[in-house]
Amino acid sequence: MKKIAFSIFRAFMWLIALMPFPILYLKADVLYYVLYYLIRYRRKIARMNLRNSFPEKSTAQLKAIEKKYYHNLADIVVEFIKVRHISSKSIQKRMKILNPEIMDELYAHQRSIFIAIGHCGNWEWLAQTLALQKGHKPFAIHKPLSDPFFDDYMKANRTKFGGPQMIPFKQTYKTLLSNQHTINAVINASDQTPARSEINFWTKFLNQDTAFFMGIGKMAKALDYSVLFFDIQRDRRGYYSIRIKPISINPQTDSAAEITEKYVSLLEQSIIENPDNWLWSHRRWKYKKQD
DSSP: OHHHHHHHHHHHHHHHHTSOHHHHHHHHHHHHHIIIIISOTTHHHHHHHHHHHOTTSOHHHHHHHHHHHHHHHHHHHHHHHHGGGOOHHHHHHHEEESOTHHHHHHHHTTOOEEEEEOSBSOHHHHHHHHHHOSSSEEEEEEOOOSSHHHHHHHHHHHTTTSOOEEEEGGGHHHHHHTTTTSOEEEEEETTSOOOGGGOOOEEEETTEEEEOOOHHHHHHHHHTOEEEEEEEEEEETTEEEEEEEEEESSGGGSOHHHHHHHHHHHHHHHHHHSGGGBOTTSOTTOSOTTO
């Protein structure tokens, strides 16, 4: 029964994906109203996160950021659905890497890279963009969803153009170790909340004590991968630009903690410059340092 229901769901998503962008954005406007005003999707969490992150801002300023964030979130939802019927030409037009020469130079020196991102801009479109770039074998680290049917749908969208290869996060090191013969580019959204048992690094982030994974720093050193930060910004509706910022070109000269701290600093700077661009409804600070 569940399989039949999910088949109907996928068929419905397929039909929505056929719609042109102007129609999809009209639907996103409706979705914004539903998320923000009707079901109030995680509004308390988003509001608390914003208030604690920007104590210097007025209530009116925070409310404006909050509303703009929910508009952006609605857009990301329809843009992700659209992936099933988007062309490679369209995705390359809508997702521009401004300084790809940083990657090209590393590839020329036979260096693989970790791409550290935050949940900024349209992080979902990055997988398609990376799959269309040349010079590397693309991977993306992900946490498998508990529902296998929905997990399959997400992976199908993320690998629309034949990649990247999705790696369950617990198998990351093993998978990359077995692919040392290729030049790899590995996407990792490093701003997710670690499980309580995996917390091994605390730092100040957006005015709060915040736990981060140190895994990317440790793996970069173990595998000798360069680490780059991809700053994804929304230029206008449906169009994004990526600026590459080096974190650690030679990880052997940096500690895992230093790599993590540099990533946190670049992510924080990006969020401060465009605060509506980040995923505020995520329970990012559910663990406290004193606990």
